[in-house]
Amino acid sequence: MKKIWNKFYDKLNTTFGFFVLVLVLFWIKTFIAYHTDFTLGADTSIQHFILALNPLPTALLLFGIALYFRGKVAYWLMMIVDFLQSTWLFANILYYREFSDFLSFSIVKGSGSVDNNLSKSIMGIMHPSDVLLVYLDIIILIILLITKLIKIDQRPLKKRFALTITGLSLALMMTDYGLSVHDRSGLLTRTFDNNYIVKYLGLNEYAAFSAYQTYHQDTARKRANKQDLNEVLQYLKENPAGDNVQYFGKEKGKNVFIFHLESFQQFLIDYKYKGREVTPNINAFYHDKNTLSFDNFFHQVAQGKTSDAEMMLENSLYGLPTGSAMINYGTQNTFQAAPAILDQHGYTTAAMHGDVPSFWNRNNTYKSWGYENFFSKSFFPDSNNPNYNVGYGLKDKIFLRDAAEYIQQLPQPFYCKLITVTNHYPYLLGKEDASFPETNTGDNTVDGYVVTAHYLDQAFGEFINYLKKTGLYNNSMIVVYGDHYGISNNHRPAIAKLLHKKSVNNYDLAMFQKVPFMIHAPGLKGGIDHTYGGEIDVLPTLMDLLGIKTQGKYMMLGQDLLSKQRNQIVPFRNGDFVTPQYTKFGNDIYDTKTGRKLSLNDSQKKQVDKIQDHVNKVLNLSDKIMTGDLLRFYHPKGFKKVKKSDYDYSVKDTKKRLRKENEKNHTSLEDKNHGHSTLNDYVTDAVELKHH
Numbered sequence: 001m002k003k004i005w006n007k008f009y010d011k012l013n014t015t016f017g018f019f020v021l022v023l024v025l026f027w028i029k030t031f032i033a034y035h036t037d038f039t040l041g042a043d044t045s046i047q048h049f050i051l052a053l054n055p056l057p058t059a060l061l062l063f064g065i066a067l068y069f070r071g072k073v074a075y076w077l078m079m080i081v082d083f084l085q086s087t088w089l090f091a092n093i094l095y096y097r098e099f100s101d102f103l104s105f106s107i108v109k110g111s112g113s114v115d116n117n118l119s120k121s122i123m124g125i126m127h128p129s130d131v132l133l134v135y136l137d138i139i140i141l142i143i144l145l146i147t148k149l150i151k152i153d154q155r156p157l158k159k160r161f162a163l164t165i166t167g168l169s170l171a172l173m174m175t176d177y178g179l180s181v182h183d184r185s186g187l188l189t190r191t192f193d194n195n196y197i198v199k200y201l202g203l204n205e206y207a208a209f210s211a212y213q214t215y216h217q218d219t220a221r222k223r224a225n226k227q228d229l230n231e232v233l234q235y236l237k238e239n240p241a242g243d244n245v246q247y248f249g250k251e252k253g254k255n256v257f258i259f260h261l262e263s264f265q266q267f268l269i270d271y272k273y274k275g276r277e278v279t280p281n282i283n284a285f286y287h288d289k290n291t292l293s294f295d296n297f298f299h300q301v302a303q304g305k306t307s308d309a310e311m312m313l314e315n316s317l318y319g320l321p322t323g324s325a326m327i328n329y330g331t332q333n334t335f336q337a338a339p340a341i342l343d344q345h346g347y348t349t350a351a352m353h354g355d356v357p358s359f360w361n362r363n364n365t366y367k368s369w370g371y372e373n374f375f376s377k378s379f380f381p382d383s384n385n386p387n388y389n390v391g392y393g394l395k396d397k398i399f400l401r402d403a404a405e406y407i408q409q410l411p412q413p414f415y416c417k418l419i420t421v422t423n424h425y426p427y428l429l430g431k432e433d434a435s436f437p438e439t440n441t442g443d444n445t446v447d448g449y450v451v452t453a454h455y456l457d458q459a460f461g462e463f464i465n466y467l468k469k470t471g472l473y474n475n476s477m478i479v480v481y482g483d484h485y486g487i488s489n490n491h492r493p494a495i496a497k498l499l500h501k502k503s504v505n506n507y508d509l510a511m512f513q514k515v516p517f518m519i520h521a522p523g524l525k526g527g528i529d530h531t532y533g534g535e536i537d538v539l540p541t542l543m544d545l546l547g548i549k550t551q552g553k554y555m556m557l558g559q560d561l562l563s564k565q566r567n568q569i570v571p572f573r574n575g576d577f578v579t580p581q582y583t584k585f586g587n588d589i590y591d592t593k594t595g596r597k598l599s600l601n602d603s604q605k606k607q608v609d610k611i612q613d614h615v616n617k618v619l620n621l622s623d624k625i626m627t628g629d630l631l632r633f634y635h636p637k638g639f640k641k642v643k644k645s646d647y648d649y650s651v652k653d654t655k656k657r658l659r660k661e662n663e664k665n666h667t668s669l670e671d672k673n674h675g676h677s678t679l680n681d682y683v684t685d686a687v688e689l690k691h692h
């Protein structure tokens, strides 16, 4: 025994032995923090493997720097590197506890300014055990070195040896990256969620990624100046689309619901399978005489998917050609978004979603947009039950029922966005929740689509019934939209089968990008409107109905769908487009009316080129606004700049705030109901809630 110990002790007293010790200790504590302080959501064995592996490569790389030196210098370098990495870990543990997200460099940068109450909130949530977990090994190692219980080895290591370690670390990094991208494609381009980057690549790689992102954004931002605005102003002046006097201000002061139908395409409207309507409730809503429905309305998202849709809907600005604008610019940029505008018109604003708040960087972006409240996963105790969740979050029926708990507490009028999620690729739903047959295209990822869409429709129906029972239906404008396609273009044969066609061409695929857009309000002149438009046009439309002037005031790139002077050009993010005459998809131009492929004559070519110029221009302007953060130079008259530090989305603070507001102005639904909950009016057939 003694012999083994002596041998071990001898090894410890070599530079390499000490290196291994430092490395292993750091690896272990990161692993513990991964499992106790963060919710990284590793669920498959490959994800667990990646998670266990991922602290190693950069630890090897960074501690390995010390191996190029000898004696004291090498040892202290290791300790300094250890301290820096551990401090990054420590800061993230604290930040995560409060925000369920990782620190980004744009947040660190902003934390010095008054616009952020970061340090205050972080000091309050520190536990002594955090310090122990993160720094204990360093303290012990330093004591061992000072007391000479571990002796410093003066011999230099061979350069070749140090190089091998560096090489090994890089090889491991590549391996980790390869495995990760294989498991989650688009990891670094689309990003999704900081949790994903840490889960797959590790905390240090995340730091590097975030630093790169911030650097990249800062350079574009610095280059931009006030004059860049002129081009946008010029464009807006040349492309006016007035309001519609018939509709302007018709819904002024009403509550507004934005009901987000996840992955919901227009073709589902009135679609039947085996003689049954897939979405009877949404169909009825679509045909209601007080619903304005648009049947030539297209989603315009790119890689940012839901986040692109949200960006367009609430800002009338496009997403980015690659990646997500909410992730890249949501934290730092200045916005003049729907929630802020409505807040300043006396509205209570709230977004609700049954997923973690960090997804698509909502937790930060919503503050920049001026959302007063953001109810995410932790607000819904039901989400603790794994059976109540599927895919990205709480099942729609349960989510909407639980959302009502908070809706009834919102002072009226309110602007409330509800983001559903069950109808999401890969369209999985357990038997207990599924009450519609799968289609039989033979394409596994497609055939469940109608099943989850049907489930979403039932959830929608239950929610609408609740609004009717409680009276909210009569004093609200209800906006319902599909965010983007659910079936991607990679599934041509299956799409053809669903559409009862032999095959689909590019024209069919372009038309397949239609999503529902509907506005309902009591007394509203409804009907089916055939104007061509898309998500970029939503905000000016809603503002028109609410009687809020946008033209000549806000930098919104869309046009009011109700206006008579619309240009009806629908740009897609890749530069393709649809107009009432022409549909461009890839290299093909089609006649939009007939779907016939066109070989253009000279005058047609001129027209198409002109449309193309317009499309390129508007996309380019949008990118300039976003990457140059141009709205920071723009001050719409009467609009108060959003201050992010005004917002706190913690459960505690939110509940307190709502209580306070309701004590002041008794306008919430619950208050109107003499302080009684209206949840009895919420009827759901969700099997999970049956036993209640």
Ligand code: GP9
Binding pocket: 304, 305, 306, 307, 355, 356, 359, 392, 419, 421, 424
């Ligand atoms: C996750 C959800 C999904 O919170 O909104 O986003 P998507 O994958 O559709 O972009």
Ligand code: MN
Binding pocket: 262, 263, 305, 306, 483, 484
């Ligand atoms: Mn989506």
